[in-house]
Amino acid sequence: MPTAIEIFKHLPKKNCGECKYPTCLAFAMQLANNKAKLEDCPYLSDEGRAALAGSSAPPIRLVRVGGGENALEMGDETELYRHDKRFFHPTAFALRVADDLDSEGLEGRLAYARSLCFERVGQVLRMDAVEVECRSGDPERFASFVRTVAEAIEWPLMLRCGDPAVMSAAVEMVKDRRPLLHGASTANLKGMAALAKAAGCPLVVCAADLEELADLAASARQEGVEDLVLDPLATNLKELLERCTVIRRSAIRKTFRGLGYPIYLGIPEGRDGMLMASTAVMKYGSLLSFEGLPAANALPLMVLRQNIYTDPQVPIQVRPDLYPVNNPGPEAPLLFTTNFSLTYFTVLSDIEKSKVPVWLQVVDTEGLSVLTAYSAGKLTAGSVQAALEASGALQRSSKGVLVIPGMVARMSVKLNDATGLHIIVGPKESSGLPKFLRSLE
Numbered sequence: 546m547p548t549a550i551e552i553f554k555h556l557p558k559k560n561c562g563e564c565k566y567p568t569c570l571a572f573a574m575q576l577a578n579n580k581a582k583l584e585d586c587p588y589l590s591d592e593g594r595a596a597l598a599g600s601s602a603p604p605i606r607l608v609r610v611g612g613g614e615n616a617l618e619m620g621d622e623t624e625l626y627r628h629d630k631r632f633f634h635p636t637a638f639a640l641r642v643a644d645d646l647d648s649e650g651l652e653g654r655l656a657y658a659r660s661l662c663f664e665r666v667g668q669v670l671r672m673d674a675v676e677v678e679c680r681s682g683d684p685e686r687f688a689s690f691v692r693t694v695a696e697a698i699e700w701p702l703m704l705r706c707g708d709p710a711v712m713s714a715a716v717e718m719v720k721d722r723r724p725l726l727h728g729a730s731t732a733n734l735k736g737m738a739a740l741a742k743a744a745g746c747p748l749v750v751c752a753a754d755l756e757e758l759a760d761l762a763a764s765a766r767q768e769g770v771e772d773l774v775l776d777p778l779a780t781n782l783k784e785l786l787e788r789c790t791v792i793r794r795s796a797i798r799k800t801f802r803g804l805g806y807p808i809y810l811g812i813p814e815g816r817d818g819m820l821m822a823s824t825a826v827m828k829y830g831s832l833l834s835f836e837g838l839p840a841a842n843a844l845p846l847m848v849l850r851q852n853i854y855t856d857p858q859v860p861i862q863v864r865p866d867l868y869p870v871n872n873p874g875p876e877a878p879l880l881f882t883t884n885f886s887l888t889y890f891t892v893l894s895d896i897e898k899s900k901v902p903v904w905l906q907v908v909d910t911e912g913l914s915v916l917t918a919y920s921a922g923k924l925t926a927g928s929v930q931a932a933l934e935a936s937g938a939l940q941r942s943s944k945g946v947l948v949i950p951g952m953v954a955r956m957s958v959k960l961n962d963a964t965g966l967h968i969i970v971g972p973k974e975s976s977g978l979p980k981f982l983r984s985l986e
């Protein structure tokens with residue numbers, strides 16, 4: 546990786562700031578730390594671009610499995626720690642099916658994979674892919690099984706088989722779906738690489754020793770396969786943590802391209818598997834393949850993934866608008882809250898529990914919660930009034946009453962002045978809403 550000074554030599558030195566950095570040197574420093582992209586400078590010469598192309602490549606290659614709206618993207622990460630910026634591509638979860646299943650067993654397993662679907666703070670959490678494993682060793686049986694799976698589910702596919710000769714017919718069958726092929730080892734690298742290259746599919750290379758893994762990746766590239774995924778063959782928590790950390794550190798801190806690829810991990814069933822999976826979500830797993838995943842484990846894992854891969858600088862938000870809750874009419878009161886998702890969904894659920902019809906106005910506070918928004922000056926009498934006007938709330942509710950969160954009781958007078966509504970201070974905690982709203986009736 547060139548230093549900032551070496552990069553700087555190739556920049557136009559106009560110091561125009563169009564790259565969003567005040568000087569070319571500042572831009573060079575960001576580039577050296579993988580925090581900027583070459584394309585951000587519109588004045589870079591072709592020679593400069595060619596000289597710096599390597600330094601602007603992502604430290605971890607972006608690999609796509611599948612296509613269209615179901616495509617799965619992995620890699621292209623730039624950080625070792627989430628709080629330095631953010632993690633970009635959430636760890637994908639795949640459920641494994643093997644070709645020793647009969648059609649009823651397969652149907653049940655795919656239906657189960659689909660059923661692992663939950664909604665939380667307005668986002669849908671679900672499985673992402675299916676891994677099809679060859680256990681029969683029979684090319685025809687495997688190909689036919691893969692075709693059945695491909696017809697039954699539109700998710701991205703992974704094909705798992707150690708023998709390129711057995712894998713070949715199955716790959717041919719679904720190559721348009723761009724499946725991920727697992728996997729190449731020292732024993733079968735040439736055959737697997739030839740298969741992946743001919744079909745235009747990404748390939749997993751597998752080795753427990755990380756130097757051997759980097760050599761395998763280099764050999765696969767020499768054979769013409771660029772889209773690679775690394776399987777460090779971790780069989781327990783210690784191996785997983787050690788190997789994933791070394792891979793990520795080498796790629797990000799040392800810009801070692803030999804290990805600059807997404808990471809695949811096979812997750813066993815049981816408690817140890819759960820520990821491995823939750824660690825892998827936090828520590829650099831790109832794709833986890835589960836032998837089995839009980840729903841009681843799937844939900845917390847998906848919530849963990851959602852939390853880790855949410856941009857820490859951008860709170861999850863809901864659309865500011867007027868929301869009817871419990872089928873309100875004109876006599877229903879108005880309530881307001883902020884557009885921070887966690888706040889909105891907590892308030893919504895408590896109002897629903899009360900069964901009292903209410904018009905809920907969501908005010909845009911850039912995703913901040915009530916008290917934080919108020920303290921930051923983003924929740925004011927003026928912004929509440931503007932939100933009520935924009936949503937037409939006063940035409941929907943003729944009761945003339947606005948219930949405000951107890952945390953911002955001090956807004957009462959200004960809100961009354963701004964809206965002309967009778968202000969009622971609600972409970973400080975959302976959990977008090979059911980009892981409070983029933984008392985209004």
Ligand code: SF4
Pocket residue numbers: 556557558559560561562563564565566567568569572585586587588589
């Ligand atoms: S846009 Fe290019 S020329 Fe302008 S300051 Fe940035 S690096 Fe320099």
